[in-house]
């Protein structure tokens with residue numbers, strides 16, 4: 001990422017009691033043999049993958065299985081076979097709130113905000129839905145118990161400032177532009193205090209200025225110890241902004257590696273030229 005896109009990191013985004021793990025280089029995610037079928041369609045055909053700290057791009061032609069993998073990792077679909085470990089914890093088959101409590105959340109291609117509620121109310125809902133130890137710890141400052149709702153409200157405001165949507169807090173979420181909805185979606189994910197966020201095409205349909213803003217925020221969050229797995233169809237954007245790239249094809253991992261290596265891999269070129277658009 002270019003320096004001009006780098007925002008000032010906002011300390012308030014990083015919870016005081018939740019050190020981001022991964023400095024020692026251990027993988028965040030270990031995915032072993034994940035399969036998923038829909039009727040006669042094999043969407044995932046034995047996905048093996050480790051995801052390291054930082055920002056990892058996930059690419060592949062249409063129908064490669066990227067979104068289905070996100071769904072299987074975050075509990076929205078139950079895999080038919082295989083295991084998923086988040087750090088040392090086996091999270092296979094758990095429900096989304098339980099996986100969020102363990103430290104992994106996802107955003108959706110089509111943001112899922114509640115249109116009739118305000119932006120602020122939408123932000124408050126995210127952690128309220130994720131009651132658990134991870135957030136509860138943040139409510140204790142020293143020996144003093146701070147009322148949970150006030151802490152959540154404060155963090156919601158901090159994160160809104162960080163994503164520059166604080167001027168919209170009282171607006172109905174349904175009145176936001178497409179790009180602002182994407183910012184709200186990521187902000188909501190951050191409020192659950194994750195270690196890793198799975199972003200499903202967060203930049204699709206976003207204008208270039210906002211795109212750079214979102215990328216800048218992600219970069220700042222990575223510096224703060226958060227990790228991201230990012231589905232994106234704009235290959236140049238993935239190559240410019242990701243430390244590692246995973247390529248999926250026909251329900252399996254075709255290859256992983258540094259952007260330059262992946263870009264020049266004949267199998268990757270063939271997969272994309274083989275029919276589908278990027």
Ligand SMILES: Nc1ncnc2c1ncn2[C@@H]1O[C@H](COP(=O)(O)OP(=O)(O)OP(=O)(O)O)[C@@H](O)[C@H]1O
Pocket residue numbers: 038041042043060061062063064065066067068069
């Ligand atoms: N709920 C579902 N029911 C039936 N088939 C599904 C379902 N979800 C996904 N599929 C099928 O599984 C395969 C993988 O789809 P998936 O959406 O995971 O691919 P993708 O790589 O995310 O594609 P795209 O880049 O177009 O979003 C496709 O053949 C798709 O039609």
